[in-house]
Amino acid sequence: MGLMDKLFGKSKEMDHMENVKVAVVYYSMGGTNYQLAQWAKEGAESAGAEVKLLKVKELAPEEVIKQNEGWQQHVDETQHVPEASNDDLEWADAIIFSAPTRFGNVPSQMKQFIDTTGPLWGQGKLVNKVVSAMTSAQNPHGGQESTLLNLYTTMHHWGAIIASPGYSDPVQFASGGNPYGVSVTVGQDGKMADDVADGVKYQAKRTVQVAGWVKAGMNS
Template sequence: MKVLVVYYSLYGHMHHMAEAIAAGVREVEGAEAVLRRVPETLTVDILEKMGAIEAQKAFSHIPVCTVDELADADAIIFGTPTRFGNMCGQMRQFLDATGQLWQQGKLVGKAGSVFTSTATQHGGQESTILSVHTTLLHHGMVIVGLPYTFSGQMSIDEMTGGSPYGASTITGGRGERMPSANELAGATFQGKHVATIAQKLYR
C-alpha cells in the first residue's frame, strides 16, 4: 500500500514535517511512504533574493511529483505553507493540473489529508487546510484529519501548531522557528493515522 506525501517547502519547515509524516506512515505494517515535492514556480533569481536557495539544498534530492503519481497512490497527504490563509500558489497550480484525474474519477475513495505551516500562531492554519479539503472533496477523496487522540494538540505548555484539521507548525515571522518536538509528533501521528485508515479502505 502506497501513501504519497506531496508537499511544497520554501525554507525547510514543511520538509521536516513531511519527513515526520512519512515516519508515521512507515509505522503501519505494509505501508510505504513516498515523498514528493510539487513543482517550483519561482525563478532562481527570486529564490535567491528570498534567501531560500541554501535551505532548499537539504531537500533537493526529493523528486518532483507528477500528476500521474497521484492516481497510483492508495492515500495522499498534502503539505502546503499558508499564503494569506490559503494554500500556496505552487500547490494550487499543481492541483489545478489534476482535471483529467477528476474526469476519470481516479482519486475517488482514496484517503486524503493535509498538513501546513504559518508564520504566526493565528496565521490561518485551519483555513489553509480547509482550502485544500475543498479540492480533495471535489475529487471524491475521504478526508482524514488529526484526531484528539493525539493529545499534543491540546497542550498549553508551549505555543504549538496542530488541530483536528491536521498537523501544523509555526515558523516565526522570519522563518526562524523550526518544527517543535510536539509539532513533529503530531505529524508522525497523522501519518500513521492516515495509513491506518487507508489500509482499511485498501482491504
C-alpha cells in the same frame, strides 16, 4: 497500553497496512514543510506503508529565489527529492499534503500542482483516495485552519476521504490542537515554535490506518 499502541501496535491489522501506498506531497520555501513531510514519511512507514516523498514544482523565478539565501539553500539541498506527478497520485492509496499558508490558502506552487489533476479527476481516479494535510505560518492565527479547509474543499471535489486527526489522541493537544491537521508556528528565525514531530507521525499513522480500512473494504 496507550491509544497509539492500541491503534498502531503490531497486530494482524498491520498485515494489510503493509499494502497501503502513501504519497507525501509537499511544498516548502525554507524547509519547515519539508521537515513535516519527512516526519510524515517516518510515521507512515512505521505503520507499515510504502511511502514516496515528493515535492511540487517550484514556480518562482530563479532571480527571486537567489535574493533569499535561505530559499536558495533549501532549493539546493532538496534537488534529490523527485517532483510529484499525476502518476504518483494514481499510484497512491493515501496522500498527505504539507504546505505553508499563503493568505489563508495553499501557495501557488501547490495550487498549480492540484490544478493539473483534472485528467485524473475526469476519469474518477481520485475517488476514495484518503487524504490528510498539514501546514505552517509565522504566527498562531496566520491562516493555518483556513488553509487546510480550503485544501480539503478541493479534496471533496475529488471524492476523496478526509482523514483529519481530530482529537483522537492526546498528542494533538501537545502539537497545538488543530483538529484539521497539524499546523506549526515558525518564528522569524525560521525555527518551529511548537513541538509537532509526534503529532505529525500520529496523523500519518492514522491516515495509513484509514487507507487500510478503505482498501480492505474495496477489495472485499
